[in-house]
Amino acid sequence: MQDFIARLIEESKRFLNERAQIDDDIGQEAAKFVAREIPAPSGTFEKSDSPLIRWIEDSAKHGSSETANLLKALKPALPFLPWKYNYELRADMPDLGNRMGWGEILGPEAPYHDEHFCFGFTLLGKNTLYPAHYHPATELYVVLSGHAEWTLDGVSKVRGPGEFILHPSNHVHSMQTRDEPLLALYTWSGEDVVTLSKYV
Template sequence: MSSPAFDRLLLTLSDIYMAEGREAAVRTARALTTTPARTAFAPQRPCALDTMMRALLADAAHPAAEAILAAQDLIPWGTNPVADRMSESAAAICAVTTLMGPEGPIPAPDLRLGLFYQRPNAYYALHNHDADETYVILAGGAIWTAGDDTRHRGPGDYIHHPSLMPHAFRTGGEGLLALWRWSGDVNTHSYAFLPDAAA
């Protein structure tokens, strides 16, 4: 049985991808609202960063923030597809959920998507992977490096990383909550942290 709050969240995320307009985004939008989940989204234990996430979402104006907050108890935080590629210090500053993917609750062989939260005043070091990736900032913000471009990104910003583009993000005092999507070659073994003078 589906939850109205979770169905609303998926519909809201689908709308975001339809607005993005890339071919992979449109496929993602359709899959979110038409592909049945392998299992029902059931109540979860709160993750370690739950209180900070809820505070950030409660103050956010993006339409998705309210939908995430309403479904927060059902979101499977801690289902990071690259958790085994991360250091303990990197894992401690963020929480990740996977909602769609080859092994995800919503099956998709060539897409991965989920939500990403990074705590305030933290740096997620330079890294890359084979997949094309798009982030959409939903709450908070960060100084975002994507290749040679470094600038502040905030709610409503779309950031696209083509395959193997190095990227990193540094949060300020409010933290960051974003939607992420991988398309193309969505393998996890290519995920790698890179030499980073800013780390």
């Protein structure tokens, strides 16, 4: 399994390196991960028992030619990522943790330990709202599979495979899926990558 993860990290860096050649805010965020030294793993990747597992098979079916190689590297690793959802519970959305979550590979609590940078994958099931929230970290997403409505500071746009989305520090954003699950790569950077998101 460790070989799968190593290949996934390598392919993720290759993918982001192409975008890092453009010198803008998104390119600079992509370059941070490309240049990041990946430590030896301090944890293991066991098969997950997360409820998100039921979305995995479908979640990788809605990519594009642009994301195909990364999805190919990601697919065997998906059941073994440390999927979790540890935000505050919401009385109005009690099953949200069964419909969305993230598998972090690099980060303060990830198998590859890094106190100052995060890298992983986010998965949202069909017809799922990731409610409006914000966090201190600067967040870069790239959609790998599926289409969703992404909203940043009140402006909404449907995004699909191959598109990059940048969420600056403490800006309010949300995502809404419809008839496809969403699978996306993410990175967190900045002075504080430990503080979790807060819902608006």
